[in-house]
Amino acid sequence: VTGLDIWASLLSTGAICTFYTTIGGMKAVIWTDVFQVFVMLSGFLAVIIRGLLLVGGPARALAIAANGSRVNFSDFNPDPRSRYTFWTFLLGGTLVWLSMYGVNQAQVQRYVACKSEREARIALLVNQVGLFCIVSSAVACGLVMFVLYKDCDPLLAGHISAPDQYMPYLVLDIFQTSPGVPGLFLACAYSGTLSTASTSINAMAAVTVEDLVKPRLPTLSPQRLTLVSKGLSLFYGTACITVAALASLLGGGVLQGSFTVMGVIGGPLLGAFMLGMFVPACNTAGVFGGLGAGLALSLWVAVGGSLYPAPAAIAGVLPTSGAHCPLYNSTTNHTLLLGPPRHPDLEPARRPPIVGDFYAISYLYYGALGTLSTVLVGVLLSYVTG
Template sequence: MQFLGAKLIREEDCEIKDENKMADGMHNVLEFDWINYSVFFAMLLSSTLIGIYFGCCGKKQTASEYLLGGKKMKVLPVALSLVASHISGTTLIGVPSEVYTDGSLYWLVVPTLIFVCLFVSYFFIPVYCNLNITSAYEYLELRFNRSIRSLASMFYLIHCFLFLPPMIYVPSLSLSQVTGINLHIITVGVTAICVFYTMIGGLKAVIWTDFLQTVITIAACLAIMIIGTLDIGGFTHVMKTASDGGRLDIFKMDPNPFQRSTFWTVTMGSLFSWTSGLASSQGSIQRFMAVPTVKDAQKVLLIYFFGISFMMSTSVYGGLLLYASYLGCDPVEQKIVTKADQMFPYFVLDRIGYVPALPGLFVAGVFSAALSSLSTALNTMAGTIYEDYIKIRGVSEEKAPLIMKILVVVIGILCVLMVFVVEKLGNILPLSYMIAGVTGAPLFAMFLFGMLVPIGNAKGALAASFSSMIFLGWIAIGSSMSKVNQMTKPIYEGIPSTCPISNETFVQNLQSNFTETPLPEEDDVFIMFKLSYMLYKAFGIVFSLIVGIIVCYLTGPTDPATVDPRLISPPMRIFLPAKIVKECENADKKLMEEQKFDIDCKS
């Protein structure tokens, strides 16, 4: 084994002679040169300087300024920040590995997002913006009571504490693989930088660092895909190889919800999961509230759709590129890497690492995606704890920024400690969906119940959330113990594990040799434990709404005439008394005129 510049050269194809050379799942590592390190550290330095600028050179920070940027942010940076908060290392590394092992069904997230964005735009954004609230969970207090608000905040904090460690772990693993630096040293160092600029700069720093990091992520993805495609023989070759291997079969119309990935499990799972992330997450709602008007918030959502569609499509194509590159020479089987989640970093080193600065750009791109999600979560979690648990105790407004800065530091430390747990777990994409389902579904159920069910009461909302958490927790634990939701497509079937693959006969025979590996059918595995990980949140939300409505009727439904129409989604106001709705619409129109007048005066 030797290195020629930045390109990894094999002495003997895929044969591993010395297992002692393996480090963190790879049999050797690439030594970053000064160009790669410069690219990576330039990203970290730029993010830090942005935080310092807004923390030290901007206006005096208040709670509103720290959490909402004074509600005067521009549409484009806020939209790209929203994109960045939903694109993490899980997307850039987890999705390609998912496509590599299970096909490109995950691309169906893109058309599903059309319906997600339309639904959120007309059912949720008008409610949040017209109420002019700081915390998303303030809505639940207005709709139900203080206890429901506190419970929802707790669910959100639990969700973030469980969801953040994978975000930190994935890019740290990538950098560790290409430099040989200890994983935990990287985790602590980079998280400390993110905590620093998030702590001192507030939402403005988060949004503008997100803007910068999104540009870096897009540049890294485009460079890798273009160079990788050209090196392997072109786009047509990649797509033909993927098609022959069954990786382009997105119309797998099997309605069985216990199949790991089908057209229906991906579309329905994505519909509920992405709607939940946009409609009930404090991070998303905070961005909708950071722009001046409802129309601006809807523009943010439109740009968000195109940004997410591009990043998702690029990540899915990355998986197809992996498959075409390693057909007949699976690095996992050859023990070059220990699991599929390490495939994409290995691909960058092995196949296109000879390009100057590209490994550094790749690592910077993965870290950019991760840091943007992490900084968003740190800011919103600190704001949620302050607004929902500390502010009510009579703390003065002047102390708010300091308190939230301390909270950011504490949260960052806890997240780093939880990385030690995440590295012992399995593939990150199923893991992420499992966490999102168990902790996110109860939270989203409360908002859906409040906005779409005018007769809903606090007891119904409480029952909906707890029933969802118990139901999904039971399924998730059972699924993990039963080891279902594993890979369903073989990398190859009946083809010898030799590489590199240069014999066209392999590709020609792939179709006839390709078979689908069925899900486990052991009699001792309960059927619900075989539920596709994509459907966790969908099943949990539907189940919770049914339970909530039943409890609502049993305990006495709320009289629609007593409900403030502003707390109900506009399309659902047809179930309220017409006179009250008319008064509400006039009030909303007056508010929009006042907002427009205020913007014109400031401009």
């Protein structure tokens, strides 16, 4: 959409992120995150303000979005196959965020870096304020996008080829006469990517040094440990670039993909910590058995859901229209499933029975499924093995 080659973007982002994380460590990650959050908010605000001016103000935007069912606070459908309802956010979303802020190494190491527990709590509170601003801004951008393209979906019209390109397309469209603003949005997107990637790289290097290197090589000097940590940052950064290159070849949206990975990995991990904190009788066999079972089950469902995406009617995917697109030869609404592309050989009639229900559950429940299965299997194995 922007004209920037995806491989050049991927390699440059990975190289820059790996470089400053390797050289600067935790301090570099924290200070760049502070700067990047302001860049991200600036990009969001520019899109929101310009978009609202084009659609006629916040009141009109909300009215159109509500008329298109994009603003719905009363969806209490208990069906776990429906992607976004009150219950999926309350139950599934809560456990996903709890795993991120409760047991994720990238977050926990920041709590530990604070001088006291009180400072850690204040830092977490400030983080929640910032997270609220970022998520609210993203939601506002989504509403503006729907209002602007409610009669001509760029994906249906062929202007873009993937759901992840909606936002860049919107920016280039509404800021055609404003040089520099598309670059601000590009900086906004890069800031979010660099912030997340650098935090993960630094966290993986730190936990490897503390839990694997130090216990086995206790005689290493602090200088040597620093070099080892930087080497690990370089290694993990290179690994991230490789994984990102492979991920770019897959279909589906970034949001669903990231929450799927967080749920599959973080859900069982949260269950293991819950066993350790709330089940005194739990033993090593129970923890590892439960962790393995939770990971296997959540991964099984995630892979199945990717291979057999739920039908749009079951998932609750809302329709979009290409009726007023100049090059779109149809005046009827179409429903798009914004997820992994369907396998051409998997016809509905030939689908296994398990596909209709088990594989169709919302991706926000993957973490909850992993957590619950880890706890249940862990408790059972602990009592069986004594």
